[in-house]
Amino acid sequence: MLFTRQSRSMKSSQLLWMTALVILLGTTQACSQNGAEPKATGTLASAPAELRDGEQKFNANCSTCHGGGGVGTSQGPPLVHKVYEPNHHGDAAFQRAAATGVKAHHWQFGDMPKINAVKPEDVDEIVKYVRWLQKQAGIF
Numbered sequence: 001m002l003f004t005r006q007s008r009s010m011k012s013s014q015l016l017w018m019t020a021l022v023i024l025l026g027t028t029q030a031c032s033q034n035g036a037e038p039k040a041t042g043t044l045a046s047a048p049a050e051l052r053d054g055e056q057k058f059n060a061n062c063s064t065c066h067g068g069g070g071v072g073t074s075q076g077p078p079l080v081h082k083v084y085e086p087n088h089h090g091d092a093a094f095q096r097a098a099a100t101g102v103k104a105h106h107w108q109f110g111d112m113p114k115i116n117a118v119k120p121e122d123v124d125e126i127v128k129y130v131r132w133l134q135k136q137a138g139i140f
């Protein structure tokens, strides 16, 4: 009898621990999910000095649609994406996109207008920065 009662009380305390664990796990998961987004912008701050010009030009001319750090917005796709790695969209595709614009074909964001404010030299610098972001993200 005594043994049975004891084991029963052990069970209920085990149940309590299990519940606590489930709640704890649930909370940790929610936290790590929230933490996923700032990670992408975390790379922004650490761009090497020689890429700062490209970063600035990207932020001034491209990030309204392609997002800070190239993560995309509701206006345009992420450039930090395997679709835009060098073998799929080489540097020439970036020059063409800026010089003539892009007819929507990969996504549902609509067309990209040509970006008059950037010269080919600017796009060169922007591409270097975007390739760096892609590399950081392990895309190539």
Ligand code: HEC
Pocket (backbone or CB within 6 Å): 058, 061, 062, 063, 064, 065, 066, 075, 076, 077, 089, 093, 094, 097, 098, 102, 103, 104, 105, 106, 107, 108, 109, 110, 111, 112, 113, 115, 118, 123, 126
């Ligand atoms: C007004 C919004 C907007 C701005 C500003 C913008 N883009 Fe885009 N861009 C888009 C959209 C939308 C697409 C996707 C079109 C599709 O394939 O559906 C795109 C696609 C691209 C592509 C892929 C081209 C291809 O051949 O498929 C490149 C490269 C690109 N943009 C680079 C840039 C660069 C570099 C800048 C800044 C100089 C820039 N974009 C500024 C909206 C924008």
